[in-house]
Amino acid sequence: EAGVVQSPRYKIIEKKQPVAFWCNPISGHNTLYWYLQNLGQGPELLIRYENEEAVDDSQLPKDRFSAERLKGVDSTLKIQPAELGDSAVYLCASSPRFGGSTDTQYFGPGTRLTVL
C-alpha cells in the first residue's frame, strides 16, 4: 500500500512569491491533515479535512494561507504571499476515518520550504 505522497519535497522561493504544496493521502483515508513543523519543534496542526469539508481550520493563518480538498481526495495548501517566517516543513497526514486524534495518523515525507 502506498503511503502519503507529497510534492514537491523541497521548494525555494523569494519572499512575496506564491507557493503551493500538494498531498495525496493513503487510498480510502477520509481524514486529511496539514501540519507545520518549524525547526526544532513538533508538528502543529494547520487544518483538518473530513472528506472535502474543513472541520478544523482554526490554526490556519487565513490572511495568506488557503487550502482545498476538492473531491475529498488530494489536497493543496497555498501560501500567498510567502514571508520569511514561513520557512518550515509542511507535513500532510491522513487517517482512515473521522475520529479526531483517536484515529492513527500516517504522515508523508513533507515539503521543506525555504523563503529567501
Add this chain to the structure above:
Amino acid sequence: GEDVEQSLFLSVREGDSSVINCTYTDSSSTYLYWYKQEPGAGLQLLTYIFSNMDMKQDQRLTVLLNKKDKHLSLRIADTQTGDSAIYFCAEGGGSQGNLIFGKGTKLSVKP
C-alpha cells in the same frame, strides 16, 4: 492550554537501553503516541497506548504510562545505530480533538 514536554537530547551506547520520557497536561487524552522522525523524512508511527493501559510492549519497544502523573515513557531495548532519530511524543483524543506534539527528543546512538 494543552502541552507536551520532552527532554531534547539523549545519548546512549549501542546495545544499551534507551528511555525517552514525556509529560503531558490534558487529563482527557485518550491515546498517547510515539513517532520517529529520521533526517529529511516524515513522522513514522512507532506505537501508541490507550489511556486505560499502563504498559504496552512491541518487540524492542516498551511504553509505560502513568496516568496519575501524566507521564509517558518509551524504552528501546538493545538500541542500534539505526535507532538514531528524533522521537516525538503526542497526546490525542483530548479537549482539542487533535494531536498535540512535544518538541521531540533527539536520540544519538554511539557505536
